[in-house]
Amino acid sequence: MTTRTLIQAVNDGLRSAMRADDSVLVFGEDVGPKGGVFLATEGLTEEFGEQRCFDTPLSEDGIIGTAVGMAMNGLRPVAEIQFQDFIFPAFDQIVSEAAKLRYRSGGQYSAPMVIRTPYGGGIRGGLYHSQSGEAYFCHTPGLKVVIPSTPADAKGLLLAAIADPDPVLFLEPKALYRTVKGDVPDDDQPVSLSSLRVVRQGSDVTVFCYGAMVPVASGAAEAAAEKGISVNVIDLRTLLPLDEEGVLAEARKTGRVVTVHEAPRFCGYGAEISALIAENAIEYMEAPVRRVAGFDTPFPNTLEHHYIPDQRRVLDAIEEVYNF
Amino acid sequence: MTTRTLIQAVNDGLRSAMRADDSVLVFGEDVGPKGGVFLATEGLTEEFGEQRCFDTPLSEDGIIGTAVGMAMNGLRPVAEIQFQDFIFPAFDQIVSEAAKLRYRSGGQYSAPMVIRTPYGGGIRGGLYHSQSGEAYFCHTPGLKVVIPSTPADAKGLLLAAIADPDPVLFLEPKALYRTVKGDVPDDDQPVSLSSLRVVRQGSDVTVFCYGAMVPVASGAAEAAAEKGISVNVIDLRTLLPLDEEGVLAEARKTGRVVTVHEAPRFCGYGAEISALIAENAIEYMEAPVRRVAGFDTPFPNTLEHHYIPDQRRVLDAIEEVYNF
Amino acid sequence: MTPISPPEPFTVTTLEGAAAGHDPGLQPDELIHAYRTLLTVRAFDEVCMKLQRSGRIGFSIPNRGIEAVSVGAASALDKSDWIFPSYRDFGMALYHGVRPLEMMHNMFGNGADAAKGRQMSVHFSFVEPLHFVSISSPIGTHLPQAVGAARAFQMRGEDRVCLASFGDGGTSSLGFHSALNFAGVWRAPVIFLCQNNGWAISCPSAKQTASESYAVKAQAYGIEGVLVEGNDLLAVREATRQAVERARSGGGATLIEARTYRMGGHSTSDDPKRYVPAAELEAWECKDPVRWFERYLAGVELWDEGLRERLEAEVMAEVDGAAKEAEQTPAPGLETIFSDVYRDLPTHLRRQGQESFEMAQRLGDPAAGDGAFPL
């Protein structure tokens, strides 16, 4: 065990996977000598050479399109998209190609690959360096979507994603890159995808969250505890495929549910959690299923702290469903 | 009033808008001399000339990107994307640009434009000529998303979309293009956006649907009536911005709700309806909120009739929530 | 608009069939195999057209007029190379030994189809006898994929190449730009084969680009560009052979523009009379690639009318038989809707599959549509 920040754990995971398997390649914009704009790939070109960690031209379509081809042909590409906001030029390659290749070829071809990209707000990046686009991808069968919230999960889930036979979108909460620290196993311990993490056990209200909202929800749970409300905090970790049974069990346990994410509320990921509950566990619900989310606007800049759900807003929702 | 098919009504709407306003342009792939692969634009080049209805190179990014620029600069572009499945190369222009231009420029620039595109299954088009991507766009503040299900609405909503000051994605249910006929006003009667349409009044179960699922839901409602179940069928028509109050009122009215769409269930539009209800009307619900949807797989070909929700499946869900 | 004044495409054979001194690099049996493949493509087209017109399949993409491009290019590849085809390239698969029956299964989308009936017809996928990579409908997406697959060959030090084929319309796609750019920078072993058949559905080349030719676009990416007469099979073969050699020897990518002409509609759903000038069709008629190749074969004394009749009968019988067998083959099972989304079936798809089985048992099968496709 070593104490690492979340971004260091990502770097550890990449390095470890590259050491274990020659077919693992890392590429994207500025991931080479510069080591990535957040330094997630620092030192990889030095250790593995330009053939295995390299910079590409400025084309996300090219990055993901070539990754699909490499993956088809025996390599394990781990492509970086510099900010999730810039993934959209590659939307077609991800949604039409990576996600559908195995299906449309009757299993003859497949695209085992990882797309890593930082997402979310908190760095005063405005509309285009702050977005949380998970819902766009979670509506796409054939993809897996993973979001870690701790250094240990960042490494463990990344290792599992790289080993996975299917394309995985690995969204990294940039707000947590250097603000969370934690113990990370020195050896390789993949964390299996589609498994929830119970952050905190509680019996009154269940909060479903992921990524940068996990510490926010935990803080709110702590504050709620002081007011005598026992909050169950669940880190979803893998958004697609989701452990639906697990989600329903945690929801039934408390009969009161709050979901939290930074992305806009409308058609956001929280809606799916609400819908699962409304369809399969409504008879257990003792209060409305509350969504705490970004507003249904583009992401602002100066006022981002009003936009991103914070402890106050989550606590407010917890109290509301608790007192309903 | 004239009896028209849905596609004829689209053609009428385009023609009428082009006659009324010189700044309205129609373009896309094969919309000129060929008149569009579904003939939605038939005769427009003849009537208005190559400057106002024309073919473009094969680039959806170029089609939408130039449309944004035209819209900024005083024209009213109505761009066609040949199949909704091929809109993804333009995803960045739609989601990052058209949707966010007004916001990011503090209202100095805006992109009043319409993107028309046929969506949905039923023509044995397989993975890439059948998709229903509405949820991808409904998670995008700044866009409006409209889906007609009758010839009258096709014309009326299209006229409203073209007159609208904001970018509108106009999804046309290709399965209904020639299979529904109906009276269409000869003069211009725009149908205001964000208004629900009550297809059928009922008191036991409310079914929310849109596009090609409207006749399916109506058929199911009819069949349910024979079994003594009174079904309230609501055509949402404008998915974004949604008349949320209207939806909640219709849901509260019956206390039992079914949503229907062709798109995959997971993170689909139905989830938002469920979530709205779970958040604002759960105390009125007497049964689970059931979703009838496409499966969480790519769209198949030979077996598409198993994939697309049909009357049997909708009726089954109606009975289930009724008997709960 | 800038007038399009291209240099002339290069040829190997005169229109009369003479190829003075040119060594095609193919043995007589290989030449006949190429010829037989041309005839098979034509037979396949003909049968599919009839199947479509009689409502037994929904859709097909004719190759009339452009057959020599696929067959000529394929003849320059090894079986260990990978093909990233467009929907107009099944001649390449046939050349390398895919049988019409395997293709017919796809046309009917039946249970024996390699793609398990999930794709529209004409969207083939094969891994044997060579990698003929699953065809995708979105135009251009396969191009950067070919570059990625080629990079895998490079990394492993293999001298294999990828050939990616696409139409004139495809040059406007995003994939074209990314792919040629990455291939240039990576010096990747790829051959980009642009089949310029004059049209992208109803869009003529003059509205597709203002550039002098499609071949000239290679310059923007620092790769080689070649313009070749697409109806001269041996010229296409020669251009491809040179490009393959360049790629195998580390010389990087080539863009080949094979200039040809679509002698019919875009697909069985298209009515070209709305937009194709009759004069153009007429002008190209005399360059029919099958007749052209026959004249060459006759010149080297490998061909007479008798051969054509014999082979035509042979391939027609095979294609016809294939159609009959494919039509009899049952549809895929319901489980194929849910498998292959992921390698392992996740819980939610297992449940959706079960529900859908139960529903089909309880309520009977839903009604199928008529399968007519508008495009």
Add this chain to the structure above:
Amino acid sequence: MTPISPPEPFTVTTLEGAAAGHDPGLQPDELIHAYRTLLTVRAFDEVCMKLQRSGRIGFSIPNRGIEAVSVGAASALDKSDWIFPSYRDFGMALYHGVRPLEMMHNMFGNGADAAKGRQMSVHFSFVEPLHFVSISSPIGTHLPQAVGAARAFQMRGEDRVCLASFGDGGTSSLGFHSALNFAGVWRAPVIFLCQNNGWAISCPSAKQTASESYAVKAQAYGIEGVLVEGNDLLAVREATRQAVERARSGGGATLIEARTYRMGGHSTSDDPKRYVPAAELEAWECKDPVRWFERYLAGVELWDEGLRERLEAEVMAEVDGAAKEAEQTPAPGLETIFSDVYRDLPTHLRRQGQESFEMAQRLGDPAAGDGAFPL
């Protein structure tokens, strides 16, 4: 990799400042205005760097070394033309009369910012005194927009043009490909100005493209391509002037590659020492565009050291004052989160806005972050 062996970029002025016989087409006061603009850009950079280093703004994009491109190009435009700028083009806005204060409001994202504090700093938007279209972070998206806006000019028979500016990295973007292709086919009145400053963040040109130059990419689209020395202000002006003339007279689009060099980091968050070879910086130092233009001005007897000192003091005072005023200006109101999503506020946003007001009143303001930006 293909060695990059470009033709030499064209110049108007020698490095010593001589421009034998060349008529810049600018009056002395206009020349001085251009000079003053260069100095303003430099002062703005300097002040922003300090503001960023002291944590008062989060981010800025320096222009050191490339100032002549924006200013030279802007000088060839009319106020009725539209500019689709990149984030390195605020020199164009300054040239046409936007005041440093308006820009500083954006740098602080305060309530007086034209974009209402919604964008990151350096993402300007102006409609007066000319259309300087809202800068977007995604690279290349503005290029097809410029073509569309130009088509609107064409349709209305106006002889106005659009100038779209972008970096060497931008040539790999999808927007570049679509835009140049559409502009070629439409013969649209657009000038594409590629500022080749050698780097896309840390990616050097040799890894961006294998083409001989960026200018040569014009051929792929049938439009004119020009390579110009980017640090020679009058050469950039001349290249732009010719392109503008061509566009206004119906001759279509031009791609100008202005070759320059980024004499610093990509942004205030970047550490170029990790990747920029010191030798390159040294080689470009002697081509500093401000000094170069000064030598020209001296040659035509418009300049001496005294002028520089006077103007530097003048513009620094203005920029400094602007920074102080902008820093004092209050943040935008909470309602700006919800307005301008649509022209009219829809019900759900009205409700979300109200809830958020109430919450702020009930629970107090949430904590703001420190605003440091990593890129």
